[in-house]
Amino acid sequence: MDGVFDQSASALFSLPPELRNEIWRYLLIHTSSPSPSSNAIDRKISYHPSSPGAGQPHIYANILRTCKQAYTEATPILYGENTFNAHPSLLATLPSFLLSTLPVRLVRPPVTHPRVARLIRKFSLHVRLDTDPRFSSAQAEESFNGVEELEIEVFQAMYGSCDFSVLGLFEGVRGVGRAVVRGSVGDGRYAGWLARSMMCPPGEKPLGFAADGLGGGREGRDVWRDGNR
Helix, strand or coil: CCCCCCCCCCCCCCCCHHHHHHHHHHHHCCCCCCCCCCCCEECCCCCCCCCCCCCCCCCCHHHHHCCHHHHHHHHHHHHHCCEEEEECCCEEEEEEEEEECCCCCEEEEECCCHHHHCCCCEEEEEEECCCCCCCCHHHHHHHHCCCCEEEEEEECCCCCCCCCHHHHHHCCCCCCCEEEEEECCCCCHHHHHHHHHHCCCCCCCCCCCCCCCCCCCCCCCCHHHHCCC
């Protein structure tokens, strides 16, 4: 990376920047099947390049090592346009490259360099409802305010054993371009409301869940109050 070579004779770098960016996207963006969720609400149109092999990762990150110009141009695409798995407690501080969520969640080793971690704009997070959360609402807001995409996959060991209190930690998140809350979400009303809330502009306070005409509160039993019996 330290060596500087003249790229003026390169056929690749003689192409227009817009065309080179399409090449970087083809090499560096991993596409996965969209979430089958009615709670996904889009405000932005994302780029989804076609995959040469359905479901097969085709990330060629070594292209970043070929020269400084390739690194400079392609790094924001690799980190900014792929989806990363947020850490269960550190959230956006220690994300991992997400290969798939279904049928199992597959990830690469975590990103440890803050400089490139700051480029990440799309996150997926696996949240358990029936265990103590390992992060605060302030951490959730700091990590996810203004991101391009946030998908929260909700899980509980026994259906109906607890309420959605853990998801309340995300009620202060704002400015998300595309929000999805899916999984063990009951009838989906609170999940849909939460997704809409997270996509509200910064500083806007939407109607509360009860005031939004969706019900009297979050569904289910409170496992911490009632016991998991």
